[in-house]
Amino acid sequence: MTDRNFLLKNVNIINPAGTFSGTGELLVENGRIRAMDRPGKISKPSGFEEIDGKGAACVPGLVDIHVHFREPGFEYKETIATGSVAAAAGGFTSVACMANTNPVNDNPFVTQFIRAQAREHAVVNVYPIGALSVGLKGERLAEIGKMRDAGIVAVSDDGMPVMNSYLMRKALDYCKTFDLPIISHAEDANLVGQGVMHEGFHSCCLGLRGIPAESEEIMVARDIALARLTGGRVHFAHLSTRYALEHVRRAKSEGLKITCEVTPHHFTFRDEDVSSYDSHFKMAPPLRTEADILALHQALADGTIDCIATDHAPHAPRDKNVLFEFAANGVVGLETAWSAGLNLVENGTVSLERLVELLAVMPAKVIGVDGGILKENGKADFFLTDLSAVYTLTVDELRSKSKNSPFIGRTLKGKVVSTFVAGKLV
């Protein structure tokens, strides 16, 4: 990656975690921000290029702590290279990828492989997440310490809820040594059963087996209790239900080390959207009800939810374009998260600054990596965005190898114009 030296002028800097924001300019040297100031205050050193931001918003690079890049093992769905291009296209400069690859990232060798592939082929920062249990089987602990040394930033059996409470307890105990958060995919697998969508009026009409909201609530309550027991750190992935959020709210006021995320699809779509058996609306946990969405919005605003993560889950047509009950769970999300977030700003749910906190500042904190802030001598990871652009998303626009997005055909707001990672346009 060659570093570039340039003066970026005429931008509106949105920087809730930093000391400088507003209209101004930004000097980048060797991949780092050297100066930020009001228009005309920075003199351009000789040999530096000048870039006109044309009034675009300049935002700290977004950080997604929940993506599936499918490598190794499922390269037909996505690779670290293609996934990172999709990330950059969506304004993300850092991502953390889940361990459910083949082989599973449950040992330092796979961790090293992912990091090597990232160094070689990725255009954004890629951080591996290690499995909690060997083979994601929920039976015994993976070599978390060795993986930490190899570079994992969190521990998770995402996709496979840890049903054994004893194992979860021990994992929370054990991870304290390494200061790694455990990311919990909170669903009671027995209660989920063969369910394929939210259990309610719409599952009744469609004749599809339902997944009650309580399957999430129960596991959230359990993991909070275990966090209290162990003093361990739990981060809840993709929360979708109103009552789960109430548990999190209480746990936070109790001072427990609990954080959580929500996905753009869960705060945008509802169970009713499944009505045409379109598998682009199938994921785990499932899309919930209007009341849940309102609760998610409330929690995004009041700080109960720490961050937005996409759960970017690429699937090829052969896995997705099949009958609803057999279709793979999950949707791609990296390229639509910023626009989905801007919808929350548009409808008054959160401020633009709060949105940047949710998508950049807080996720970086949860996994303890650099990012989410523009500051002098900090890394030049940021993106430029036209906040007022309106467009209809088409399949062809998606850079991800897989096109399974529920946002296709929808009118979206806010375009990512360009993304810089360590000062390099990617």
Place this chain on the structure above:
Amino acid sequence: MWRNRSLVQTLGLSESDVRVVLTRAQELKKMWLGWKGSEFPHASLKGRTVVNLFFESSTRTRSSFELAARRLGGDVLNFTAETSSVTKGETLFDTARNLEAMEPDLLVVRHASAGAPLQLSKMIKVPLINAGDGFHEHPTQAFLDVFTIEEHRGTVKGRHVLIVGDIAHSRVARSNIYLLKTLGARVSVCGPPSLMPPSIEKLGVSVFHDLRKALESADVVMMLRIQLERQNQMQFPSLGEYSKFWGLNAETIGSLKEKAIIMHPGPLNEGVEISQDVATGSYSVIMDQVRNGVIVRMALMDLMVGHD
């Protein structure tokens, strides 16, 4: 006039849509009963090909559709492929595309997966009749049930129809609820709470758990088949216990109104949801349902793809 290309579900059909079918069925039944010649005079499907695409085994329903098409002079191709857990739908879509290329005039589709006919109908141009999909819908069953009720009791408007059994896993229940409500009937469901789908009351039905109580005001009692495997899925303790509380037998029918009728979509589990004597007794119209099944399917095919 039948305005829809396909029949995927009874949800959303208007009262006049439904009446068109029922009236046609009445006319065809009259013709059928009065006919004595060698060839049925109303050969509106002559030169038409109907493909029975069955991904879930069903001898009765398939035979009923086949007979309906043949009586109207149509050709029938039976395509049966049992769904296994590995056929995720590619096979279905692929098969349907292949069959479409052979230019049939009508597809009759049964599939164990809810939504299969709806998804198919969006992919292909050939008119399609849903012959049952998962727990979703079985529209022709609802048509033949309503036709049978009206034959015996006059209009269903204002009648109290009670559906008893495994409502959660029943496409027959869903299709009947929609159709009966559209025609102004009062519909109740009865069964163990563990076999009730969530929010069923939002469909505008009353929910009973006590069969005897529910039977008292019913004009029509529809018994549903109880699947043996449900007891292994923790849905209820045993068939014996199910039968004791929700089975129809000589004793429970004591609470029935004098003119009530008893129906069952078949196949019956005699001695479980219904006793043998009740199934063949004076309240039962089960064989009329089977007879009318052919007639109603004739009416639908005639309206959908028949010559003028």
